[in-house]
Amino acid sequence: MNRTLEHILPRVQKPARYTGGEYNAVVKDRRKVDVRYALCFPDTYEIGMSNLGMRILYGVMNEMEGVWCERVFAPWGDMEEEMRREGILLYGLESGDSIADFDLIGFSLGYEMAYTNVLNMLDLAGLSLRSEERDSLTPIVVAGGTCAYNPEPLAPIVDLFVLGEGEEVSQEIIHLYRKAREECWSKEEFLAAAAQIGGVYVPSLYEVSYQADGTLAEVIPQEGAPAIVTKRIVQDFDKSYFPVKTIIPSTEIVHDRVMLEVFRGCIRGCRFCQAGYAYRPVRSRSPETLLRQGIEACKDSGYQEMTLSSLSTSDYRPLEHLCDGLLEWCEPNKVSLSLPSLRADNFSLGLMERVQHVRKSGLTFAPEAGTQRLRDAINKNVTEEDLLRSCRTAFSGGWSSVKLYFMLGLPTETDEDVLGIADLAEKVYKAWKEVTPNPKRGVNITVSTAWFVPKPHTAFQWEPQITMEEYLRRVKLLREHMRGRSIRYNWHDSQTSFLEAVLARGDRRVADVIETAWRDGAKFDAWSEYFDFDRWMAAFESCGVDPAFYANRSREKDERFPWDVTSVGVSKAFLWRERERAYEAVITPDCRVQCTGCGANKLHVGGKCDA
Amino acid sequence: MHRLAFSKADTAKFISHLDLMRTFQRAFLRAGIAIKHTEGFNPHAFVSIPLPLSVGFSSSCEVLECQVLNTPLEEVPQRMNAALPAGITVQRCYDGGRPVKELAYVNYIVTLEYETGAPFGAESAIQNLLSRPALVVEKRSKKAKSGKVEVDLIPLIARATVEEGRDTIAMDLVLKAQNPGLNPELLLTAIRANCPDAAPDYASIHRRAVLNPQFQPWA
Structure with a gap:
C-alpha cells in the first residue's frame, strides 16, 4: 500500500x-498487461459498487488477455481534501496507480446530477477537462450509460461515447486502441476510426450550428462519421456475460446482495420512462440459466440475499417457475429472495407467499398518477382496482407497510389529478381497514411524489417541465388534502429536479455551465450535503445560458433535438404518435398484446422481438 | 467453542469491526464451512471477536470465536484464506482456549514517524511523560453526561519502552486489555497535549500479542 495513502x-x-x-x-x-482501463463511476464507492453494469464491464474487460480494468469512484469530500493536500492523484483501486497514465478512462453515466463529478474526477486525476486540451492518444476518455443517450452536455469533455450495452463494443474499442498504438496513430486518427464502430459517437467529429431562436440548426458529421449513431445491444442475452464471480466489498454498500438480471428491455411503454424506451427490445434469460447463475453467485459470494433485477420483474413470463427453482435452493441455504419492480396489476398471491417465506419487508407500488385519466395519458396501464386488489392481497397476508410513488407535473395534469393522489391513498387505507388480520398494529402508507422530468427518447421529450412555482403549488395542494395519521407524504426537492430537467435535454452550450459550476465548487450534486442551487443559477447567468429554455420550453414537432444524433432504435415518429395519444388519454397496449411498431425490433438480427 | 487466530494487515487494516464480522460470516459460506447460528426468527451466524481492533491498526494476534460444525479444524485456515479478502490471514483454528476474562494485557508496537527525523529530546520527553505518577487525559464517553471523562493512563500501562530510530520513535507497550482497557490512541493524545514537540507526523499502531495476567501469551 502507498505510504502517503496509509497516512491519510x-x-x-x-x-x-x-x-x-x-x-x-x-x-x-x-x-504482463498492455492495456490499462480505469472504469470510473462518478459517485461514491457504495453506490458505484451497487451498479450491475460496472460489474459486468469489469468482468468482461478483465477476461481479455493483456487488459487490466480497475475501478475508480469519486472520493467523498474529506478524502478529496486529503488527496489534494498530499498530492495524491486519483488512482485505480486494484493497483493504486494513478489513472492519468492509463490507456482508457471510462465513465458510467447513470444520472445527470453526477456530471460535475466526472469533471472533478478528471481534475483529481491531473487531466485537462476538455477533450481538445488532451492531445495525445493516451488516455482516451470514454463515457457510456443511460445519460449517453443525450451526450451533448458532456460533448466537449468526453472523447467518445458508447451508446447502449457495452459488453461487445468495449472490447472492440480496446482492439482498435491497441492497433492505433502499435501503428502510432494520432488521437484524431484513432477517434475517426473509432467513429466507424457501431454505437460509438465521437462528439468532436460533429459540427453543430444554432438558429436565431437558440434551437439546433445543423449537425454535420465530419470524416465519414455516421449522421446518426445507433445504440448497441447484446444479441444473445441468454449467453451473454454475467458476473457470477464478482467483487464482494469488505464494507457495506447500497445493494449488498446477489443481483440476478432476468431480462433487458420492457414491454410496457410508459410514456415518461426513458429506460422503458431506451433498453428495448426485450431479451430474456432462460430460467435454467438464471437458476444456475443465481446459485453459483450465492456460493461464490457468501451473500444471503438475492434479488431479481429488471425493469418490471412480474413481466418475466416464467417468473413463478424461476422463483420455485430458486427457493428450492435458497430456503435450505437460508438465502432470502426479494422481488422488486413488481407491477400492481399482476401482483399475485402465489408470488407474495413465495417471497414472504423469508422476510416481510415493505411493499412498494408506483401508480405514478392519481386518476385513471392521467394514468391512461402516461400509459401506465394500472387501474385503481388493480392497485387496491394488490394492496388487499398484501394486507390480508399480514403486510402493514406500503409505499406509493407518484409524479407531479406530468403532461395534461390538472388539480383533479393531483387530488386523486390523496383519494387513492385514502382508499388504500380503507382497504387495509377492511382486510387486515391485525388492526391494532396499524398501517404505514407512505406517499412520495417526484417532480416529473421530461427525458430524451421518450414520448414526452417535446414537453415543458412545469415551472417551479407551479410544482410547489401542487405539492402544497396535495399536502393540504392528505388526511389521516397513517399516511405520510414526502415530496422530492424541486431544485434538483429542475436542474436535472436542464441537463437531461441540454446541448453543447450547457457544458460551459457545468464547467463553471464545477469551478465554483459543484460536485456530488445528487447529495443534499453538497448541492447548491444558487451556485448553479450563478453559473447559468455567467455563461449567458437560460435554464428555462431547456427545462420549461414546449418544443415543436419537427425541432431537431441535440440527442437526435443518437438513436435507441425507437423512431421519433413512434414517439410523436405516443405523445398525441397521451393528449387523447388513449392507452397503447403492451408489446405482448400487440406490436406497437416502435422500431427497436430492427436492432435484433432478423428483426425479431422477444416481448 | 472454537477459535480462529488471524492477522489483519495492509488494506485490511481499514475494515471496521462490524464490517469484519460480516466479512467473516460471508467467508465461512464461501469456504463451505458451516458454523453454528443463533436460534430464533432471523438466525445469524454466531461469531464474536473478543477484543475489537480500532480501524487503521494492524495486528498479528486477532481471535475470532465461533463453532465450526462440519470441517476438520486443521482444514479451516487454508479454506478460509482462499475465501477472505487481501490482508486477512487465518493462522490456525483450535478448540477451547483460555477464557476471555483472562485476556489481561495487549502488547502494542506504536511507531511514531517524523518527516524530518525525530526531534531532539523527543524520546526523553516521552520517557518522562510515561514515568509521571499520573497522566490524566480527557476521553470521549457515551455514558457521561458531558460526553467526556477524565482517565489516568499510568495505572493502565503495565510496561513501556521507548526507543529512537532514524526517523522514528518506537514504543513497545503493554497495556491493560479490558475493564478498563487502554487504547494506545489515548497515549498519542497525551503526547500531543503534553509534549507537542514530540508529536509525530504520523503514527502506526500494531497489535503484537495478547497476554494473560502473568504476561504469557493468551490463546
Missing part, C-alpha cells in the same frame, strides 16, 4: 472504500 486514510470516513483488496478484486501483473 485514518483521517477520513469509511476508509475501506479507498483501499481495494476486496475478495475477487482482479489483480494482474503490471508487466
